[in-house]
Amino acid sequence: MEDYELVRRAQAGDARAFTTLVRHHERSLYATAYAITRSQWDAADAVQDALADAYAGIRSLRDPDRFGAWVSRIVVNECNTLLRKRVRVVPVEEPPEPQAFVWDGPEDGMDLMRAVQRLSPDHREVVALRYFRDMKLGEIADVLGCPTGTVKSRLNRALASLEAAMCPRTEEEVSR
Amino acid sequence: MNCSDVRDQLESYIADDVTDVESMRIAEHLGRCEPCAAAYERTRSVVADLKGISDAFVPRDRFAPRPAYASGPAGGWVWRTIAVAASAVAIAAVGALSVPAIARELPFGVAKEFDALEDRAQDLQQQVDELTVRLETIDGEQVAMVDTTPGDLAPEEAAAVQQLAMDFIRAQYAGDVAALEAMGTDRLKADLAARPGDYVRDGAEGLTFAQMTEPARAEDGTYLIFVRLMDSGDWSESQYQEDFEIKLIDGRYLVDFMGMDA
Numbered sequence: 471m472e473d474y475e476l477v478r479r480a481q482a483g484d485a486r487a488f489t490t491l492v493r494h495h496e497r498s499l500y501a502t503a504y505a506i507t508r509s510q511w512d513a514a515d516a517v518q519d520a521l522a523d524a525y526a527g528i529r530s531l532r533d534p535d536r537f538g539a540w541v542s543r544i545v546v547n548e549c550n551t552l553l554r555k556r557v558r559v560v561p562v563e564e565p566p567e568p569q570a571f572v573w574d575g576p577e578d579g580m581d582l583m584r585a586v587q588r589l590s591p592d593h594r595e596v597v598a599l600r601y602f603r604d605m606k607l608g609e610i611a612d613v614l615g616c617p618t619g620t621v622k623s624r625l626n627r628a629l630a631s632l633e634a635a636m637c638p639r640t641e642e643e644v645s646r
Numbered sequence: 647m648n649c650s651d652v653r654d655q656l657e658s659y660i661a662d663d664v665t666d667v668e669s670m671r672i673a674e675h676l677g678r679c680e681p682c683a684a685a686y687e688r689t690r691s692v693v694a695d696l697k698g699i700s701d702a703f704v705p706r707d708r709f710a711p712r713p714a715y716a717s718g719p720a721g722g723w724v725w726r727t728i729a730v731a732a733s734a735v736a737i738a739a740v741g742a743l744s745v746p747a748i749a750r751e752l753p754f755g756v757a758k759e760f761d762a763l764e765d766r767a768q769d770l771q772q773q774v775d776e777l778t779v780r781l782e783t784i785d786g787e788q789v790a791m792v793d794t795t796p797g798d799l800a801p802e803e804a805a806a807v808q809q810l811a812m813d814f815i816r817a818q819y820a821g822d823v824a825a826l827e828a829m830g831t832d833r834l835k836a837d838l839a840a841r842p843g844d845y846v847r848d849g850a851e852g853l854t855f856a857q858m859t860e861p862a863r864a865e866d867g868t869y870l871i872f873v874r875l876m877d878s879g880d881w882s883e884s885q886y887q888e889d890f891e892i893k894l895i896d897g898r899y900l901v902d903f904m905g906m907d908a
Binding site: 478481483489497498504514517518522526527529531532571572573574575576580582597600602603604606607622625626629632633 | 844
């Protein structure tokens, strides 16, 4: 069933519809939160809190087609709230093995995720929303409350950093 | 298009977030500029890898909503089964009986729209009837029969339900929680106490009642009515719908459930 219909059912009080909706989005929401918070536990907390807020406020969502952007905004806000509360420094270089979620991707995928986590907070956000949440530039600008041009330039700079970080691999690609 | 323009647009080009004309120009440039083609290949590769990792996080603790405002039978099955028909019904069922009750409240332009809608009501009613029949067989589920035929309810009964819905909406925009409480059943009061933010609205000065359905009565006696509104809220679409379930308790009409709809 499409998100649109699930949102409408959830708005009518159907908890199962909301659960199904969450299943469509949770992986990319975790990836987004993990990229931004750089901590698996913070990511899990942020997503859980965001989804509880989304469930409580689902009836305030006027356009069911906008659920993806709407829930992304809630997750980003939760992540930033958590980050502001944190006084400890989260170690990025040698993170513990993920335990809040199971990694079900390619072996070198976590290397790229760690490269994303080493970006500046502004850059982590745009990369996560663009590639994990699959959002348009205009939607990201709405969520972050900044001009589309800013999103675009942040993305370009973030990608340049990621290309540099993953350099050995990209050289191999180019030489093919 | 020079190299600098192309580099600036590469990310959007890869994400297919450029116009057709831009896309053609970039493709043409990449075909003849080796350094840009190499840059394209590097970026495309990183983007492809990034997209590949978003689905790789499988959470151990799955989110399970608590039944915070889970509705009882009326809020559940009635709305679920008629939700797909809601917008069509909202347009179609503005019948003769609903007009006098609210026409007094409407700006002249909107009242004129009602006249036009009345003219179309007969054709539209047929569509509603067909819709109702179709609803019976969706997925083999047992579907609530909601009779939206105008004239089914006594005029004073219909007017009272419509009046309550409008009063409720005005109180929402006035931020008058006490008035909302006074118009609600115990169930609504509890929900209102838990989530007042779901009820109170801004933008009273822009509030317009665009359309309203003829109230319908479900099998269990619950009245259903949809009201389309326009306001000057933040969202780009300021038009939306409120769906009401109204019950007659001890001779008083009370709102039992209010949900928002696109």
